[in-house]
Amino acid sequence: MTATERDTLPGATGAPPVLEVTDLVKYYPIRAGIMRKQVGSVHAVDGVSFALGATETLGIVGESGCGKTTLGRTLLRLVEPTSGQVLFNGEDVVGASSSRMRELRQDMQMVFQDPFASLNPRMPVQDIISEPLQIHGTDKKEARIKARALLDAVGLSPEHGNRYPHEFSGGQRQRIGIARSLAVNPELVVLDEPVSALDVSVQAQVLNLLEDLQEEFQLSYLFIAHDLSVVRHISDRVAVMYLGQIVELADRDELYEAPAHPYTHSLLSAVPVADPEMERSRERIILEGDLPSPANPPTGCRFHTRCPIAQDNCVTDVPPLAEVRPGHWASCHYALGPDETLVQRVKDLGREVHIANSDTGVTTA
Amino acid sequence: MTTEPLLSVRDLTVSFDTDDGLVQAVNGVSFDVHPGETLAVVGESGSGKSVTAMATMRLLPRSARISGSITFDGRDLLSLSDREMRRIQGEDIAMIFQDPMTALNPVFTVGNQLAEAIRIHHPDVSKKAASERSIELLEIVGIPEPRIRVENYPHEFSGGMRQRAMIAMAIANQPKLLIADEPTTALDVTIQAQVIEVMRKAQEATGAAMILITHDLGLVAGVAERVQVMYGGRLFETGDTGTIYYRSRNPYTQGLMRSIPTFAKRTDERLSPIPGSPPSAINLPAGCSFRPRCEFAEAICRDEEPALRPLDPAGAHQSRCHFAEELPDFSQRTAEVAG
Ligand SMILES: Nc1ncnc2c1ncn2[C@@H]1O[C@H](COP(=O)(O)OP(=O)(O)OP(=O)(O)O)[C@@H](O)[C@H]1O
Ligand SMILES: Nc1ncnc2c1ncn2[C@@H]1O[C@H](COP(=O)(O)OP(=O)(O)OP(=O)(O)O)[C@@H](O)[C@H]1O
Ligand code: SF4
Numbered sequence: 001m002t003a004t005e006r007d008t009l010p011g012a013t014g015a016p017p018v019l020e021v022t023d024l025v026k027y028y029p030i031r032a033g034i035m036r037k038q039v040g041s042v043h044a045v046d047g048v049s050f051a052l053g054a055t056e057t058l059g060i061v062g063e064s065g066c067g068k069t070t071l072g073r074t075l076l077r078l079v080e081p082t083s084g085q086v087l088f089n090g091e092d093v094v095g096a097s098s099s100r101m102r103e104l105r106q107d108m109q110m111v112f113q114d115p116f117a118s119l120n121p122r123m124p125v126q127d128i129i130s131e132p133l134q135i136h137g138t139d140k141k142e143a144r145i146k147a148r149a150l151l152d153a154v155g156l157s158p159e160h161g162n163r164y165p166h167e168f169s170g171g172q173r174q175r176i177g178i179a180r181s182l183a184v185n186p187e188l189v190v191l192d193e194p195v196s197a198l199d200v201s202v203q204a205q206v207l208n209l210l211e212d213l214q215e216e217f218q219l220s221y222l223f224i225a226h227d228l229s230v231v232r233h234i235s236d237r238v239a240v241m242y243l244g245q246i247v248e249l250a251d252r253d254e255l256y257e258a259p260a261h262p263y264t265h266s267l268l269s270a271v272p273v274a275d276p277e278m279e280r281s282r283e284r285i286i287l288e289g290d291l292p293s294p295a296n297p298p299t300g301c302r303f304h305t306r307c308p309i310a311q312d313n314c315v316t317d318v319p320p321l322a323e324v325r326p327g328h329w330a331s332c333h334y335a336l337g338p339d340e341t342l343v344q345r346v347k348d349l350g351r352e353v354h355i356a357n358s359d360t361g362v363t364t365a
Numbered sequence: 366m367t368t369e370p371l372l373s374v375r376d377l378t379v380s381f382d383t384d385d386g387l388v389q390a391v392n393g394v395s396f397d398v399h400p401g402e403t404l405a406v407v408g409e410s411g412s413g414k415s416v417t418a419m420a421t422m423r424l425l426p427r428s429a430r431i432s433g434s435i436t437f438d439g440r441d442l443l444s445l446s447d448r449e450m451r452r453i454q455g456e457d458i459a460m461i462f463q464d465p466m467t468a469l470n471p472v473f474t475v476g477n478q479l480a481e482a483i484r485i486h487h488p489d490v491s492k493k494a495a496s497e498r499s500i501e502l503l504e505i506v507g508i509p510e511p512r513i514r515v516e517n518y519p520h521e522f523s524g525g526m527r528q529r530a531m532i533a534m535a536i537a538n539q540p541k542l543l544i545a546d547e548p549t550t551a552l553d554v555t556i557q558a559q560v561i562e563v564m565r566k567a568q569e570a571t572g573a574a575m576i577l578i579t580h581d582l583g584l585v586a587g588v589a590e591r592v593q594v595m596y597g598g599r600l601f602e603t604g605d606t607g608t609i610y611y612r613s614r615n616p617y618t619q620g621l622m623r624s625i626p627t628f629a630k631r632t633d634e635r636l637s638p639i640p641g642s643p644p645s646a647i648n649l650p651a652g653c654s655f656r657p658r659c660e661f662a663e664a665i666c667r668d669e670e671p672a673l674r675p676l677d678p679a680g681a682h683q684s685r686c687h688f689a690e691e692l693p694d695f696s697q698r699t700a701e702v703a704g
């Protein structure tokens with residue numbers, strides 16, 4: 001890849017990136033019937049490109065099932081990509097041998113979304129945390145000392161070290177997963193919903209901790225979460241995914257304050273606020289139609305089936321992920337301007353939009 | 366409230382024997398749930414929310430020591446035989462678990478499990494009808510192409526789809542009480558709004574009550590009538606949703622509210638969590654269990670455990686703090702939205 005091509009990856013800043021992803025694709029076979037014959041494929045990740053800079057945090061948000069976890073897992077080759085390129089510090093990850101991959105995994109760690117399924121139920125927690133250290137050559141005693149320090153760092157007491165995963169609450173398990181991933185001093189950590197099971201106070205502690213660790217150890221984070229408040233807090237930049245693709249990527253505040261993609265607009269309008277009066281009077285834009293199946297994504301713009309401002313060519317022409325403003329990428333033929341609201345655009349088109357609010361129900365504007 | 370409570374929990378205490386000693390998970394918890402209402406349970410991770418729910422469903426492991434009483438629809442659940450209890454589980458009380466994989470069996474398709482959930486309580490329903498109903502349920506919870514997806518195994522679903530499959534299973538038999546333990550943790554906001562709508566509709570149609578256990582204080586703000594705050598195995602505050610958010614009289618609740626990252630605000634500042642760590646469930650501190658972390662603590666907090674006290678004549682608002690009345694006013698108003 002040439003330097004100019006590199007700089008055109010969404011999210012590239014000119015600084016040498018830790019991670020460069022080009023056209024990454026992951027399809028899962030769909031099988032049905034008694035013979036489990038393949039009848040199609042789920043386009044879980046479908047042509048994703050982005051760059052992640054050193055010590056940067058890129059937030060990934062998007063609807064359930066849009067491919068966030070699959071993206072994280074394919075980057076680390078925990079599932080094999082169907083096609084595409086992943087460079088880690090310039091080194092080809094997709095083509096790496098399995099022994100090289102084991103070495104690379106020391107620098108690329110993942111915190112899993114489902115903390116229970118990812119922790120060995122027959123191992124006491126201090127061994128779960130120290131295992132990756134021992135695999136990479138630290139002696140047992142030293143590894144245990146480090147495990148205790150990590151337990152402390154994520155807000156659990158060292159006495160917890162002797163207990164087994166099933167003896168912990170959901171939020172405690174999530175912190176065990178974080179401690180485990182940090183044990184080997186990685187460079188890049190993919191965090192898949194790392195704070196979703198935590199109460200807001202522990203969540204604030206863990207987020208502060210992640211920020212401290214990032215500074216201390218020069219970590220880069222890919223932070224997957226559906227909580228848009230958390231993502232706004234921790235990320236430098238944010239990518240929005242829809243049906244296996246990135247539809248928008250921009251600096252954090254730019255994305256939240258001046259989104260360009262109509263999907264991002266509707267997503268932001270749906271964020272609940274922790275204030276009963278505001279929450280009950282808040283107006284949400286309701287998208288028409290169901291979430292299309294990732295096995296059979298719509299033609300043209302994948303969002304056209306639900307988009308309130310779609311035009312005829314949206315059904316046929318694929319909008320590229322293009323830089324609509326400096327450092328701000330969006331894939332929409334009719335991207336919204338910095339001061340434009342989706343509701344206003346819909347009205348200008350002479351169309352209707354459904355707005356929901358829990359006090360007055362659904363209204364049409 | 367004038368109606369008879371549907372669920373009445375009195376002095377529930379649960380502890381576990383572990384190698385390190387006795388874990389005090391739930392400590393003298395009492396509360397009522399009325400038909401049709403939504404009660405939210407929030408609080409510290411590890412404070413006993415799930416264990417309280419599991420005790421109500423009688424799903425705790427044998428290592429659990431349980432005392433107190435749990436009355437549902439006039440029956441004492443803790444004294445029912447296993448068989449009688451199984452009839453109530455999934456039919457009268459259904460639970461949506463925090464961890465979908467614990468509720469879904471990896472070796473059966475989602476459709477098989479849904480049909481089984483229906484037929485176990487309604488053996489007269491034909492296999493075909495149960496399978497049609499499964500597809501309908503998947504559609505209700507917003508799974509695209511339910512007719513194809515019904516044949517998937519749980520690992521072929523995304524995290525959020527598994528959670529929706531579990532919700533479908535819970536509402537399959539129209540229970541009187543739905544206990545939802547973090548039902549939307551894995552869901553993004555648009556699907557979350559849909560799923561909550563599904564649960565509310567199911568609730569309206571059947572007059573079911575719901576206990577909603579969650580860390581999502583935005584979700585609670587939108588759907589709960591009452592809120593109950595737990596800390597270290599105890600109830601720390603309980604009241605109407607508005608009271609808890611705008612007029613909390615408890616230092617822990619106030620600290621919790623202050624930790625929320627606000628969405629509308631430009632945030633480079635650090636979050637302000639409650640300082641210190643949650644208490645160990647093995648060695649609870651003497652006096653008030655929040656004392657080591659509390660900015661208002663005084664000598665009495667170490668010597669005497671505060672009681673959960675009513676702050677109004679009806680007892681709608683209760684707080685466990687020696688200084689409940691003297692605390693500075695606190696209101697979780699999202700100020701930046703106004704400005
Ligand atoms: N089977 C068990 N054996 C021993 N201790 C247990 C067991 N189950 C739960 N505990 C402990 O009981 C306490 C309460 O756990 P519980 O799961 O109810 O917390 P929670 O409030 O639901 O937390 P979270 O919000 O993190 O899910 C915790 O300290 C936990 O470690
Ligand atoms: N092992 C698998 N086999 C088949 N399909 C899969 C597999 N894993 C995921 N999928 C499908 O790929 C799509 C993307 O799933 P993924 O788990 O990446 O979504 P996600 O964005 O992480 O969602 P969530 O927010 O719900 O966790 C979904 O349609 C899912 O059903
Ligand atoms: S009793 Fe004391 S320590 Fe406990 S919450 Fe009140 S002020 Fe804090």
Ligand SMILES: [Mg+2]
Pocket residue numbers: 068069070113192523524525
């Ligand atoms: Mg996921």
Ligand SMILES: [Mg+2]
Pocket residue numbers: 169170171414415416463546
């Ligand atoms: Mg729990």
